Amino acid sequence: MARDRREEKTGFQESAPYGASYDLQTDFVMVYGIDETMPERIRQWSEKGYIIHLMTGVAWGNYQDYLDGHVDGRNHWDEAQTDRNGERIIHGVTPDIPYMVPTLSYTNFLAESIRLAVDAGVEAIHLEEPEFWVNGGYSEAFKREWRLYYREPWSPPHSSADAQFRASKLKAHLYTRSLDRLCTELKEYALTRYERDLRFYVPTHSLINYTQWRIVSPESQLIDLPSVDGYIAQIWTGTSRTPNVYKGIRKERTFETAYLEYGIMQELVRGTGKRMWFLHDPIEDNPTYTWADYKQNYCRIVVASLLHPEVSRYEVSPWPRRVFEGQYPSEDGSGKEGIPPGYATMLLNIMHTLGNMEHELEPAEELMSRVGVLIADSAMFQRLKFDENSSDPLNKYDGTSTAALASNGDTDLLDFSSFYGLALPLLKQGIPVRPVQLDNVRRFADYLSDYRVLLLSYEFMKPxxxxxxxxxxxxxxxxxxxxxxxxxxxxxxxxRAWWNEGSLSYASPREHLFAQLDIDGAHSSVNSVGKGAVGYLAVNPDSCANSAEGAAALLDMVASTVSSVASAPVELQTKHYFHLRRGPYIIAAVLEESVAETPLTIAGPVIDLFDPELPILPEVSLAPDEQAFLYDVVKGRPAHGGVECIAASSRIEALAQSEAGFEFRVKGPERIRAVARFYCPKKPVSAMLACSGKKEIILFEWDAASETVLLKYEHRSDVDVVVKVRWES
Structure with missing residues (x-):
């Protein structure tokens, strides 16, 4: 499992100084926040061997000096995001930390602050969560930006659909402008001052989640900025457990939602050469769940991400201090408790295994049968209702409680059924549905070449x-x-848009699309067009989510359209599971609410990476709503027949084999129980751990059938901790 930290395959973010109890031993650490303690925090983590990045919020922060006018003599509270009642939109619960309108003045202030991190020597900077809330757009600063951008007087965003759409489009533009200026200016500063190539990344929620939660962000617009080097896909239980509706039933579908969220995020880097890290969180921002709940959803998230093999870098945890030192509700409701030892060991097993995942493309035949659901950035731009039955949604939702939204009539918006109504009926059939970024169709030649089937609706977005x-x-x-x-x-x-202005007078963008296809849109039908076909289901896509009949109607239309394609036939194989191999790793998930309820059996011998004991199993059986992350013992065996690490809850370094046995150095969080399983050609007779001049016997289990050994020990904070295994001569 030895690897070069310079690959930056795995990392985490942490605002606290170095702590031995949460020293995850990834490749890099994102030191969070710019303040007077930043240089010391950077020094501490650097001394432990980490590549140092810095992360800071771009939409909010402890910017009271700027807001109060101490920076330039002008009060800037009018730049706080404000709702229609004149209330500031606040990050968290502290009233003096508002979300900001990214004016040029604010951008210049951020640049000066971030310059301190460049001076401190960081190699990369992450500007996270450029977020403008849909219920904002009423501050004086935003009104000024409206006049400059549109060259017309400001219109209240709630006054019409046109005003809402234009306000949201402006919000995305403002953060695109701010990020471009920040990244470009500071890259030049690092190069001219230090002759250092500085990298910039944007950690951001998925387009699907931002649309659900009614937040506007640049998303795919950042693809066009050469100053942005990549992203972190901020997807975790907190975003993916947001309920949605399938066949009229509203509930959490964490695996399916995560699968779709990771799918749209990989579209931001596909074919660009930019980097993407997929985020996992062993817990979440909502502290009310039990450890068992966190663990179950963590496994769902990890498997969902691994089913997208185009990405092979991971942020293994935000805030590991809160994971390994935090207290959360106990199962019996008697109080709070720290992380269960088995969960801690399992997490470390997974985190280090993720560092071994490779960038691998799926088989060509699966690519050719892939189904895409088109979604555009403009989905974020129309998140207010304008009909006689709509209420007045003023609350913001951050994933911690749906009560306020439900009481204010916002549940329909949160469900985002117009999108999920297209995606879930197919996904529940085991079809590898991918969200496809409509905006990218004009950015990249042959962007759609991987797809044979696409679903589209303009009832929740606009071209x-x-x-x-x-x-x-x-x-x-x-x-x-x-x-x-x-x-x-x-x-x-x-x-006001291109399809109804100038010489064009279409009532909807669909009419313009159908004109290009030379088909009639009077009623639902299937039409042959060239070598392909177009199916038209003349219903609101919400109906495909709200009943079993609606889902069936969509599936019938898909089947009819696919069968009408004149070129090579498209075969959509239905099943109740996903199953993918990535080298020696097997990733699988069995769906509930699917075409069958039978278990999926995976033949062994395999190692269950979600089990802290890393057992070798003859087979694995998965029931509906169960997931697996396995290691194929036969396929993974090294050709040289020698010692090799299969999985471990430690960073393994300096592995050396001799005639008498083998040894290696281990690093990990202090006092956490660790395991490591190795291919081992001979039966061990002893195992010991050596540190600080002392030696202690450690437990080991030999499996003769697989010729592997499982070692058990506890992490130490000592610099050199070596495990030594001796075998029969």
Whole structure:
């Protein structure tokens, strides 16, 4: 498992100084926050061998000096994001930390602050969560930006669909502008001052989650910025347990939601050469759940991410201090307790295994049968309702409580059924559905070439450019199957946009698309277009989520459209599970609410990486809503037949084999129980741990059938901790 830290395969973020109890031994650490303690925190983590990055919020922070005018003599509280009642939108519970309108003045202030981190020698900077809340857009600073951008007087975002759409589009632009200026200026500063190539990354929630939670962010616009080097996909239980509706039942579907969230995030780097780290969180921001709940959902999230093999870098935990030192409700409700020892060991096993994942593409035949559901950044722009039955949604939702939204009539918005109604009926059939970034169709040639089937609706988003339709029409004529779902009832069809301005007078963008395809949109139908086909289901996509009949109607339309393709046939194999191999690793998930309820059996011998004891199993059986992360003992065996680490809850370094046995150095969080399983060609007779001039016997278990040994020990904070194994001569 030895690897070079310079690969930066795994990392974590932490605002606290170095602590032996949460020293995860990843490749890099993101020291969080810029204050007077930052240089010392950087020094401490650097001395432990980490590559040093810095992370800080770009939308909020402890910026009271700037807000109060101590920086430039001008009060800047008018730059706080404000709702229509004049209330500031606050991060957390502290009233003096508002979310900010990213004005040029605020951007310049951030640049000066971040310059201190560049001076401290960090190699990369993460500007996290550029977020503008949908219920904002009423501050004086935003009104000024509106006048400058649109060259017209400000309109209250709640006054019309057009005003809401334009306000949200401006919000995304403002953060795009701010990030471009920050990254470009500070890259130049690092290069001219220190001759150092500084990298910038943006940790951001998925487009799906931001749309659900009613937050506007640049998302795919950042692809166009050469100053941005990549992203962290901030997906975890807190985002993915947001309930959605399938066949009329609203509930948490953490695995399915995470699968879709990771899917749209990998679209931000596909074909760009930029980096993406997938985030996992062993707990979440909501502290009310038990350790058992956190563990179950953590496993769902990890498996969902691993089913996207185009990405092989991971942020293994935000805030490990709160994981390994925090207290959370006990199972019996008697109080709070620290992390269970078995969960701590399992987490470390997974975190170090993630460092071995490789970038691997799926088999070509699966790529060719992949189904895509199109989604655009503009989905974030129309998150207020404008109909006679809509209420007045003023609350912001951050994943910790749905009560306020439900009481204010916002549940429908939070469900985002117009998207999930297209995705879940297919995903529940075991079809590898991927969200596809519509905006990228005009960015990259042949962007859609991996897809044979695409689903599209303009009832929850809008195409921002007409040439998207020319590309879609060409894709269909070359053999694609497009299924359009919509009834043109969305009030946002009437906004000022390219399809109804100038010489164009279409009532909706769908009409323009169908004109390019030369088909009639009078009623639901299937039409042959060139070598491909277009299916039209003239219903609101919400209906595909709200009942079993609606889901069935969508599946029937997909089947009819696919069967009408004149080119090579498209086969959509239905099943009740996902199963993928990545080298020696097996990733599997069995779906509930699917086409079968039978277990999935995976033949061994395999090692269960979700079991802290790393057992070797003859087979694994998964029931619905169960997931597995396994190691294939036969396929993973090294060709040289010698000693090699299979999995461990430690960073393994300096592995050396001799005639008498083998030894290696281990590093990990202090006092955490650790295990390591190795391929071992001979039966061991002893195992010991040596540190600080002392030796102690440690437990080991030999498995003759697999020729592997399991070692058990406890982490120490000593610099050199060596495990020595001796075998029969």
């Amino acid at each position: 921002e450019f007409p040439d998207l339709h020319f590309a879609l029409a060409g894709w269909v004529r070359n053999g694609g199957a497009l299924i359009y779902v919509g009834d043109d009832s969305d009030p946002y069809h009437s906004i």
